[in-house]
Amino acid sequence: xxxxxxxxxxxxxxxxxxxxxxxxxxxxxxxxxxxxxxxxxxxxxxxxxxxxxxxxxxxxxxxxxxxxxxxxxxxxxxxxxxxxxxxxxxxxxxxxxxxxxxxxxxxxxxxxxxxxxxxxxxxxxxxxxxxxxxxxxxxxxxxxxxxxxxxxxxxxxxxxxxxxxxxxxxxxxxxxxxxxxxxxxxxxxxxxxxxxxxxxxxxxxxxxxxxxxxxxxxxxxxxxxxxxxxxxxxxxxxxxxxxxxxxxxxxxxxxxxxxxxxxxxxxxxxxxxxxxxxxxxxxxxxxxxxxxxxxxxxxxxxxxxxxxxxxxxxxxxxxxxxxxxxxxxxxxxx
Numbered sequence: 001x002x003x004x005x006x007x008x009x010x011x012x013x014x015x016x017x018x019x020x021x022x023x024x025x026x027x028x029x030x031x032x033x034x035x036x037x038x039x040x041x042x043x044x045x046x047x048x049x050x051x052x053x054x055x056x057x058x059x060x061x062x063x064x065x066x067x068x069x070x071x072x073x074x075x076x077x078x079x080x081x082x083x084x085x086x087x088x089x090x091x092x093x094x095x096x097x098x099x100x101x102x103x104x105x106x107x108x109x110x111x112x113x114x115x116x117x118x119x120x121x122x123x124x125x126x127x128x129x130x131x132x133x134x135x136x137x138x139x140x141x142x143x144x145x146x147x148x149x150x151x152x153x154x155x156x157x158x159x160x161x162x163x164x165x166x167x168x169x170x171x172x173x174x175x176x177x178x179x180x181x182x183x184x185x186x187x188x189x190x191x192x193x194x195x196x197x198x199x200x201x202x203x204x205x206x207x208x209x210x211x212x213x214x215x216x217x218x219x220x221x222x223x224x225x226x227x228x229x230x231x232x233x234x235x236x237x238x239x240x241x242x243x244x245x246x247x248x249x250x251x252x253x254x255x256x257x258x259x260x261x262x263x264x265x266x267x268x269x270x271x272x273x274x275x276x277x278x279x280x281x282x283x284x285x286x287x288x289x290x291x292x293x294x295x296x297x298x299x300x301x302x303x304x305x306x307x308x309x310x311x312x313x314x315x316x317x318x319x320x321x322x323x324x325x326x327x328x329x330x331x332x333x334x
Contacts, residue, residue: 001075001076001077002075002076002077002306003073003074003075003076004073004074004076004306004308005072005073005074006073008069008072008073009069009073011069011072012066012069014065014069015062015065015066015069018061018062018065019062022058022062026054026055026058053327053328056327057324057327060320060321060323060324060327061320061321061324063317063320064316064317064318064320064321064324065317067313067314067316067317067320068313068314068317070310070313071310071311071313071314071317072310073310074308074310075308075309075310075312075313076306076307076308076309077306077307077309078306078307078309079304079305079306079307080304080305080307081303081304081305082303082305085297086127086147086297087127087295087296087297088125088126088127088128088129088147088295088296089128089129089189089190089191089290089293089295089296090128090129090131090145090182090189090190090191090296091125091128091129091130091131091191091193091290092130092131092132092133092145092178092181092182092190092191092192092193093118093121093130093131093132093133093193093195094132094133094134094135094139094174094175094177094178094192094193094194094195094196095111095114095115095118095132095133095134095135095159095195095196096110096111096114096135096136096169096171096194096195096196096197097111097134097135097136097159097160097161097163097164098136098137098161098164098167098168098169098199099161099167099232099234099244100169100197100199100225100232100252100254101114101161101196101197101224102161102232102233102234103197103225103229103230103231103232103233103254104230104233105225105226105228105229105230106224106225106226106275106276106277107277109233110197110224110225111159111160111161113224113275113277113280114195114222114224114275114280115156115157115159116280117195117222117275117280117281117282117283118156118195118282119153119156120280120282120283121282121283121286122149122152122153124283124286124291125149127147127295128147128290128295129145129146129147130143130145130146130147130149130152131143131144131145131146131152131181132152132155132156132159133174133177133178133181134159134163134164135164135169135170135171135173135174135177136161136163136164136166136167136168136169136170137164137166137167137168137169137170137173138164138166138170138173139164139170139173139174139176139177140163140164140177141177141181142155142158142159142163143155143156144181145181169196169199171194171196171198171205171208171260171264172204172205172207172208172209173208174192174194175192175194175205175208175209175211175212175219175264176208176211178190178192178212178217179211179212179215179217182215182217187215187216187217188216188294189293189294189295189296190215190216190217190218191217191218191219191220191270191290191293192212192217192218192219192220192270193219193220193221193222193282193285194219194220194221194222194261194264195222195224195275196221196222196223196224196261197223197224197225197254197255197256197257198221198223198225198256198257198258198259198260198261199254199255199257205260205264209263209264209267209268210267212268213267213268213269217268218268218269218270218293219264219265219267219268219270220265220270220271220272220273220285220289220290221261221262221264221265221270221271221272221273222272222273222274222275222280222281222282222285223256223257223258223261223272223273223274223275224256224275224280225254225255225256226255226256227255227256227258228255229253229254229255229256230253230254231243231244231251231252231253231254232244232252232253232254256274258272258274270289271285271289273285
């Protein structure tokens with residue numbers, strides 16, 4: 001036997017509290033009665049009252065409550081095999097890990113805010129496969145497509161600006177990596193979500209987007225940052241904070257470039273969302289777009305389905321309460 005909700009065992013404290021209340025109430029009533037007569041005379045003064053029946057009624061109520069808690073815990077024993085068919089999308093999430101993602105115009109910074117938003121997205125998935133691509137000057141498949149959401153989360157937590165050793169930003173390399181990952185086959189169920197500030201410094205972005213479109217991969221872009229931009233903080237080894245500078249020694253300000261992200265989305269049949277600190281946009285993207293797309297039917301498998309037996313303790317509790325109602329605390333006098 002197993003329980004579907006073993007955590008509800010803590011409700012037993014309510015039964016213990018009720019038992020303590022009964023003990024207190026019985027003792028108080030007995031003490032009150034003994035104030036008016038000696039203990040030996042109580043039975044003669046109230047001959048119709050049956051203390052034993054009162055205790056039985058209280059015991060029945062307590063047992064009924066325990067059975068109700070067991071019923072809520074959903075005891076299960078016995079099982080049958082059921083064929084389960086899983087449907088879902090293939091979703092690759094490509095996250096920009098270039099140093100510009102350290103910019104703090106979105107708190108705590110662009111990269112950390114992106115990771116939090118992706119975690120929220122994963123919690124909404126139901127059977128969809130998800131994978132992770134990190135990109136900067138080049139790209140790398142950090143996590144292949146999987147339904148192991150915990151494993152995906154672990155990989156996501158490890159993502160940082162040092163994940164890709166080559167600097168720069170190449171959105172095109174992330175797109176090509178997605179095309180490579182999806183490989184051959186029907187890609188109408190394939191989605192690429194790109195999270196970046198849109199500052200593409202290298203690569204042939206137009207050809208990459210065109211290639212994805214021909215393959216049937218829809219690209220959804222999340223633009224993170226502000227048009228005004230912000231300086232890129234760099235933590236020094238001494239613990240001090242400095243700002244990223246270019247080859248000429250000038251500080252670099254990173255700005256959101258929405259135009260190229262909108263174009264990628266339009267060319268591939270996807271859409272563009274601008275992220276803000278309050279509303280990142282991935283939730284909206286999933287609710288309005290991804291969840292409504294046609295789903296691929298993955299392999300079916302047999303799953304063991306345990307039989308619920310909560311009806312048994314619930315029925316016993318109901319019967320005990322009915323019996324309790326018919327037990328009279330007063331006994332018949334001859």
